Amino acid sequence: MDDRPIELLGCKLSADGLRLEGEPFSLLKDEERRGMEGQHWLKLGDYYYLIYSVNGCCGPKSDYAVSVARSKSLQGPYEKYEGNPILHGGDEIQSCGHGTVTTTPDGRMYYLCHAYFPGEDFFMGRQPILQELVLGDDAWLHFKDGETASTEHPLPLAGQVQQPLPDFYDDFTSDRLRVEWTWNYPFATPHIQLFGGRLSLSGEPKADAGAGTALCLRPVAADYTFETVLLNQNEARKGITMYGDDRNLLSITCRNNQLELSLRKDGKETPLAAPVILPIPERGETPVYLRLQVKAGCQYAFFYSLNGKDWTQIKQQVQNADLVQWDRVARPGLYYEGKTGEALFEYALMRNQQ
Incomplete structure (x- = not known):
């Protein structure tokens, strides 16, 4: 392997999604050498937002976190948010990342990703978590409850009940x-x-x-x-x-x-x-x-x-x-x-x- 930083590339797909069409183009480079993967694109207003994950994804020392960049053109250039990462671990969740955005019927956005819990709960392995995502007045994506991931949030949909762990x-x-x-x-x-x-x-x-x-x-x-x-x-x-x-x-x-x-x-x-x-x-x-x-x-x-x-x-x-x-x-x-x-x-x- 050479010493180049990790680079995220894009390329147009054929209508059936089975072939590449045209030339690949560069989206982002990991100039900070923190790691870069798990990217997810979405378009909101004037910007294309590229959510991606940084740091170590796996194992007992995982410090995975979520960052974001934006561009008014699909092919870039992309500007990284100065306040990255926008989501990271803390007392309740050790690390998190590599997710995708889903929406509720009323238009709210949730980021579904995997996470390690700290302490003895680490041994359950990576678990799925949901964190609500909002578009701020600064035209950047932020997590509604702050940049530190947490385990307790209001249920996304009315009439839902958190189920106990099943045997x-x-x-x-x-x-x-x-x-x-x-x-x-x-x-x-x-x-x-x-x-x-x-x-x-x-x-x-x-x-x-x-x-x-x-x-x-x-x-x-x-x-x-x-x-x-x-x-x-x-x-x-x-x-x-x-x-x-x-x-x-x-x-x-x-x-x-x-x-x-x-x-x-x-x-x-x-x-x-x-x-x-x-x-x-x-x-x-x-x-x-x-x-x-x-x-x-x-x-x-x-x-x-x-x-x-x-x-x-x-x-x-x-x-x-x-x-x-x-x-x-x-x-x-x-x-x-x-x-x-x-x-x-x-x-x-x-x-x-x-």
């Missing part, structure tokens, strides 16, 4: 996987089947990947539990994971009739407790209930049960914030690792502790 429950009786489930597609190809109130999970890691297949959920609270019941025993590792990526994860898995708790850090796996030999056959279908308890976003405790009522903790609490991977945080989920066989699950429950 998640999947009994796998649908004929298709629910949209809340996610997987790390660069590292594994999952094989997922739903039948008779069961989910079958298997898969193969891709070339140079470091671990198995994870099917995960996004946490929406810093304190929660994630629970499932594993229905089958075989030589594959099957169970629950707290998944950062293929080389960084916690897992509690059942292999044959043996429970194993381990940490994989930078590709190196370390047992966190002695294996637990369960009083069940090494093959067949005997339910084993597994539970992950999360506190403060990164404090983990693992439990198992043979009846779903009496729970045994495998090890004292494990604290590990290192599962965070730059632009994403660890997610709880179901896990499979093996060359043959499958993992059979009967339900998944994520319950928020409020």
